[in-house]
Amino acid sequence: MENAMAVMWENITGNHSTPFKSIFQSNKSSSSEDVDSPNLIPQLSPLANSVVSRCSKILQVSTEELQHGFDSELPVGVKELLTYARNLLEYCSYKALEKISRSQDYLSDKEFRRLTYDMMLAWEAPNVECDPPQHDTTSCFKSEMVDEDEGSLFYSSSTNMALQVDADKTVGPEAFARITPACVLVADIMTVHNLFDALTSSSGHRLHFLVYDKYLRSIDKVIKNSKHVIDTSTVNLQLADGEVVIDLDGTNPTQPVLQHIGISAWPGRLILTNYALYFEPLGVGLHEKGVRYDLEMDMEQVIKPDLTGPLGARLFDKAVMYKSTSVAEPVYFEFPEFNANLRRDYWLEICLEIFRAHKFIRKYNLEEIQKSEALARAILGIFRYRAVRDAFQYFSSHYKTLLAFNLAETLPGGDVILETLSSYLTSVADKHVSGTIDTKMQQAVSLASVLTLARLGFVPLKEADIYEEAAVYGDVRVGETTQLEVAVKKSLLDTGRAQAAQATVEQVKVEGIDANVAVMKELLFPVIEAAGRLRFLASWKDFYRSGSFLLLSCYVILWGWIRYILPSILVFFASLMLWRRHFNSGRQIGAFTVTSPPNRNAVEQLLQLQEAIAQAESLVQAGNITLLKIRALLLALLPQATEKVALLLVFMAAAIAFIPLRHIILVVFVELYTREMPCRKQSSERWIRRVKEWWVRIPAAPVQLIKPDDSKKVK
Incomplete structure (x- = not known):
């Protein structure tokens, strides 16, 4: 019966790889009986051996063959004694995740979610010398705790439930950043650190399995809903080749979208694709033909939050303004709601993400292959953002966005990140044109994001003969830190310094004109004193x-x-600064004392x-x-x-x-x-x-x- 179900699943998915459900079957399945029972690798910890064993069953090879492939395929620098266990674990994990990602519905399987989480746990303790976990990690996730329905205890209070999990079963940021980007649907190397911060905002910067499990379930739900949106929203739209519907709003009568042009307003639904915005006015019982607002071409577009109201009155801060040379006057899309302006902020971010992705494409003159990969990164980023937003009511703040191109616009050194990304895409395109694809993992070059969208059924898979057998590992490499990772980490380090400096700025801000004038006079006292002495001499x-x-x-x-x-x-001030740097290193700077002016009431201040x-x-x-x-x-x-x-x-x-x-x-x-x-x-x-x-x-x-x-x- 199990074999018959596996054959049926293979016919449904149409993949050339092993059917997904059979990947996680136990040793009772016929596919797993052909593989010898894996032997333990002495360099690995028990949990790491458990992960490698499961990876060998997924890949249909023995653990000895996996270790031999690691020893023969990878360079010597990756196989150093101190990092051998961790790099071997990454090698097995990346290969298994690459094979799993060829299926379509792998996020819905709880065994996949458990395996990827165990990969992160094992990454933090890969060596045999590491202390074993106090509890069995493979059984910490009980089916009684997390029900398949959203009405379970976990979904009713995810944060409180997650905090009850044993602290030893949590994952840190480094493990999360090394494992999850190998599956590009789960994380992107440019935003993986912000994603981890969003998932761990209430758990002490450690990731619990229940939170991670809910996040993957939410991504799966978003993907399925997006496929349904494509089927129902393209009736009145004439989409170009490769144009994908990303999201739409305004279908719920209680949450309409209003388009304001001049003093007129009209309800309808708003649709975002990877090339444009479409607004379909609501007619009598149906939606009329949509109006297209381009996001691709350079037409001096401006997209920003703005105020709207009835008859042109500027009363409510719940709108997104679109202006370009293609429209006679600005167009405002209002998202009415009683609680804050969360819908507006979400649509503003995703529209800016697509707009900035095209801006990145134009700046670096990317060709069709590179362009498709850049847009696919933006689309997958929006899907992940929706998943976190829907599951945890998360909304990004400054420097914390989950959208890659928006993040590059705000991060210090974001231009370096985009330049590194363009170099990577250029190398992909060059090898694509030459037709030479090295299938070894360290040299694997592939369009991971666009292939993921193709395998999910959003876009047609082009050049299948070249890329169908190529390995897809995202932006991570075994035992190596790619240039993109280096640029992201450098930018995040500068961001931390900028945030620390900004915190000091917020602390020293004072209110009131009198107080600010008093502080300025005290700071400029040497200059004022010198000017006074010059005036005295000139008198x-x-x-x-x-x-x-x-x-x-x-x-x-x-x-x-x-x-x-x-x-x-200038030399005097430089010498003074160096002297202070040498003799006052590590000392706290004393607070600058200013005599506060007399208090004034509101009328006097006015x-x-x-x-x-x-x-x-x-x-x-x-x-x-x-x-x-x-x-x-x-x-x-x-x-x-x-x-x-x-x-x-x-x-x-x-x-x-x-x-x-x-x-x-x-x-x-x-x-x-x-x-x-x-x-x-x-x-x-x-x-x-x-x-x-x-x-x-x-x-x-x-x-x-x-x-x-x-x-x-x-x-």
């Missing part, structure tokens, strides 16, 4: 000090030493703010008047004044052309510095007064303000 209240400073400055200017002033200041705004307005107004008077001089509205200014400019040009620069600087410095000398003070004040009187007589050029046309089109 000539102490004749000997002012005279000495004048003679010293003239000597410095005449001998050309003034050019060394700025370098000397009045102070109004006064500050009025002062800023007067400064801007004075600047505009100055510019308008200069415009009047340039246009000769007052001919006599224009002639004087023109002669002055000619004289200044001649002086700059024929007189050495240090002599000009000397004359200007002496003129400004000696204005307050007793012998010059009266004449200087008279001369400044005449200049001001002359400036007042200069008329301002006329200005005419034209009100913009705020009328909007009604469609």
Whole structure:
């Protein structure tokens, strides 16, 4: 009976590999009877031996053959004594996962979920010297604890249930990042660390099996729902070749999607594909033909959150705005809901992910094969994001998105990650064109994401003759850290530093204009003090000090030493910083003390703010008047004044052309510095007064303000 069911399953899936259900059958099956009972590998721990044994049954080879393949296929550097056990475990795990991923429904099998979790547990304790687990890991997942239905105790309170699991049966981030990216449907190397943070946000940064199991079940549910969406949503759409429906919204009457254009609004359903957005207005009992909003071509698209409301009023922050050169005016898609704006945020992220994927394709001029792989990565990322969102009500914050191309836009060094990814895709395309595909695991080059979508039935599998037998290992390699992993880890390290620095910024922020002004004055105290001393010297209240400073400055200017002033200041600050670095290394910096200004009530703060705004307005107004008077001089509205200014400019040009620069600087410095000398003070004040009187007589050029046309089109 079991053999008959296996043959039936093979006919359904149509795969050339071993039927999936037979992979996890016990030794009673005929397929497993042909394989000798695997012998234990002495270098491995009991759990690692258990994982390798199951991998050998999946691959239909003995454990000795697996170990021999590891020893013969991989380079010497991977087989070092200290890392031999872990790399052998990775080798067996990757090969088994590659074979399993050729099936379509492997996520729905609890044995697959248990096996992959045991792979991560074994990765953390691969050596025989490691302490064995206190409990049997293969039996910690009881069928009585997790029911197949969503009404089980686990699904009712997943976090609380997960926290009751033994802490020894949890997985850390490194094991998760090394095993799960080998199955690209489960994780992507660019976002695997953020995925782990999302799954472990309530469990002390350790992954419990129940949480991991629920995540895989949710992915399986999302995949099946997406296939159903493709069957039901493409009736009125004319999709291009390779265009895949990713998600749609607005089918539920209680949760419509409203399209706002101008002051008009119309309900309908919104559909996202890997090339465009489609909005189908709701007609009488059915949806009309969809309007297409392109995300592929470079048409200066802008996608951002925005406000909408009835009759064009900007009241509710629940909309996504789309603007491009292909539309006459911005289009707003509103997602009405009572609780926050979670639907809007989700659609904003997935639309930006597709848009940024095409931006990445255009930037690096990717060809058809590379383009398909980049879009497939974006699609699988959206599926994973939906799975986490639906299962755990998770919504990403800054630096924590689960979408690869969105993450690259926000991470420090995200451009390096994308550049590394483009280099990888280019190498894939080159080997594809040459037709040389090395099937050995270390040199395996394949379009893992697009092949995964093809095997799931979302896109047709092209070039099947070349890639059907190629191994698909995602972006991980046994015992090696790929360039993409290096770029991601470097970016995450910089992100941690940026977040730590941002935390200090948030701590030192103070509220209130008075408090901020007090802090700024205290920080700029050395500069203010130096400026005050220069003003004191220029006032000539102490004749000997002012005279000495004048003679010293003239000597410095005449001998050309003034050019060394700025370098000397920079060297002084550099020396001060290095001295502090050497003698105060490891010491905590003391808090900067500032005397708090007297407290003001709300009315006083508003009045102070109004006064500050009025002062800023007067400064801007004075600047505009100055510019308008200069415009009047340039246009000769007052001919006599224009002639004087023109002669002055000619004289200044001649002086700059024929007189050495240090002599000009000397004359200007002496003129400004000696204005307050007793012998010059009266004449200087008279001369400044005449200049001001002359400036007042200069008329301002006329200005005419034209009100913009705020009328909007009604469609």
